[in-house]
Amino acid sequence: MTRSLRRLATLAGSLAFGFALMALTAQTATQTAAAGTLVINAGTSDPAPKQAFEELIERFEAENPDIEVKLNVFDHEGFKTSVRNFLSSQAPDVITWFAGNRMKTFVDRNLLEDVSDVWEDNGLKDAMPSSLSAMTVDGKQYGVPWSYYQWGVYYRRDIFEEMGLTAPKTWDEFMAVNEKLKAGGVTPIAIGTKYLWTAGGWFDYLNLRVNGLPFHLELMDGKVPYTDDRVRAVFDKWRQMVDAGHFLENHATYSWQEAQPFVFQGKAAMYLIGNFFVPFFPAEIADKMDFFQFPVINPDVPMYEDAPIDTVHIPARAQNKEDARKFLAFVARADNQTAMNKVLERLPPNKEATVKDDRFLQAGFTMLSESEGLAQFYDRDTDPEMAKLGMQGFQEFMVKPDRLDRILDRLEKSRQRIFKQ
Incomplete structure (x- = not known):
């Protein structure tokens, strides 16, 4: 029986998932105790990530014949609800996860291993400088990035x-x-804010350009009041656009997908969005679309970007940390990131990797590689409850800008309660 056949199949479904999880927990405990066995729990059930990760593991096993990998693939949403259980008891040796606040939440609970040595021993600070801040808590690194994608302004060049x-x-x-x-x-500007998160993208970029990443992360961490004058300066810029009527009318009634046709039909010219927008381009206008970096607001502030990062980590309670460190170093290598992201049609964080021959990916790779640092997006960088309330406030502001004082006072009360400050 081949190694790939020995791996567990994707766990999906509601009731089946629960029973499978209990069985898997017991099995994982046995497997992690076995010498030369590396247990990986991954939320990579979608076809492209599943293929990319399985091919990565085949290459890792070929280079490390003394290590047998047990890959447990979970439904994406089921994995997000179960990862805390994985980390708290019978932990695997490696998990897939996300950078930013979602990582920091587990770091603060001492559930993830400090892997600063992996970064130091493999020169990763030089190889992946733009990802460093998103992987760092209190000067230490707690995982390795393997894929990300750019945000920016997609527009009708014609x-x-x-x-x-x-x-x-x-x-x-x-x-x-x-x-x-x-x-x-x-x-x-086309935008659909029915589901709120697109408004979060506008707040991110305006704050990154007005105040910079360090301030942005302090705000995301609950350390800065929402009534701070620096936050108000962000809304001053935003209001210039709202008052001038630069955004799509009735945007709160559209999802982000429902706002797309305004660009495709030439009724709107620009859309601030992630690179996942590109596959939606109709064939007849694909060659007419282009991309530019969100403009400079304060020339004294470096160019930071939103770039949600997928990551791998070693649980603090993992049994086989030696081989797990080998795996993280393997994931970080330029050749492996090239291969994985070719399958994913996304970007490799390692600046020495090769990007697929696609003009949008090429533009994004250059932009992110030259960035001074990356944010993860509003709902990944701050507390989940704060993110929900914040994005509700952003949408409300875009519809009723005269309510700004009321909105900021409400968000500040929420910040004090959620972060207990």
């Missing part, structure tokens, strides 16, 4: 060319482009 416009690089240029588009009968 409309820009017809109106004599070029991609803006500064806030003043951006506002001028918006005004010319509006005067020409085109909505400058």
